[in-house]
Amino acid sequence: MDVLYFAWVRERIGVPRETVQSSAGTVLDLVEELRAREARYAAAFADISALRVALDQELSNFDASLAGVREVAFFPPMTGG
Amino acid sequence: MEVRVQEEPFDLGLESVVFANKTSASGAVVTFTGVVRDTPEGTLDYMDIEHYPGMTEAALRQIAQDALTKWSLEDATIIHRFGKMHAGEMIMMVATAARHRKDAFEAAEYLMDFLKSRAPFWKKEVSKNGASWVAARDEDETALTRWQE
Numbered sequence: 764m765d766v767l768y769f770a771w772v773r774e775r776i777g778v779p780r781e782t783v784q785s786s787a788g789t790v791l792d793l794v795e796e797l798r799a800r801e802a803r804y805a806a807a808f809a810d811i812s813a814l815r816v817a818l819d820q821e822l823s824n825f826d827a828s829l830a831g832v833r834e835v836a837f838f839p840p841m842t843g844g
Numbered sequence: 845m846e847v848r849v850q851e852e853p854f855d856l857g858l859e860s861v862v863f864a865n866k867t868s869a870s871g872a873v874v875t876f877t878g879v880v881r882d883t884p885e886g887t888l889d890y891m892d893i894e895h896y897p898g899m900t901e902a903a904l905r906q907i908a909q910d911a912l913t914k915w916s917l918e919d920a921t922i923i924h925r926f927g928k929m930h931a932g933e934m935i936m937m938v939a940t941a942a943r944h945r946k947d948a949f950e951a952a953e954y955l956m957d958f959l960k961s962r963a964p965f966w967k968k969e970v971s972k973n974g975a976s977w978v979a980a981r982d983e984d985e986t987a988l989t990r991w992q993e
Contacts, residue, residue, distance in 0.1 A: 770966035820899035840980030843965035
């Protein structure tokens with residue numbers, strides 16, 4: 764699946780998007796896999812209460828299933844307007 | 845209903861007039877404009893707004909559609925910019941048109957409340973002292989609860 768990062772999450776991880784091979788069942792499982800990869804991921808995902816997640820471009824939550832999902836995006840709370 | 849996400853500036857006067865002239869059924873047109881605010885010390889170099897292409901347009905359409913369902917509106921428009929802009933530049937505007945002003949005012953406030961924390965934009969302030977991401981405010985999240993009924 765494609766994993767996208769925005770704002771300071773993108774800056775901490777160092778790339779705007781990447782393709783990730785994962786068998787994670789939920790968003791939280793995916794976060795655990797990413798955290799275990801490298802320090803920059805651990806830093807970005809240190810506090811998931813400071814993060815939001817979108818699945819296939821719709822806001823979701825960390826308990827959500829990844830079944831059939833093609834695009835996961837992680838970002839801080841939005842500041843539009 | 846119209847939603848535009850663009851990098852280039854927009855002409856507030858022109859957009860407002862075009863919008864106001866679109867329907868003769870509307871007796872009330874409300875527009876709101878968000879402007880880049882300088883720091884109290886006047887040190888802002890520029891603001892850089894990032895967004896999530898694809899999701900942004902879909903989220904704005906959904907927010908506008910919800911407003912059209914919730915109030916008796918003749919029309920609604922959202923224009924939101926991304927990229928770099930300086931203090932005093934216009935970031936975004938919403939416009940609502942209704943037969944009567946109460947619907948137009950309330951719907952404009954609703955659009956703004958949801959735009960703040962449900963549309964995937966992120967603001968970064970770059971000043972002489974460095975760069976920092978604008979933090980979401982708790983009040984903005986709380987503001988959404990008043991529309992739940």
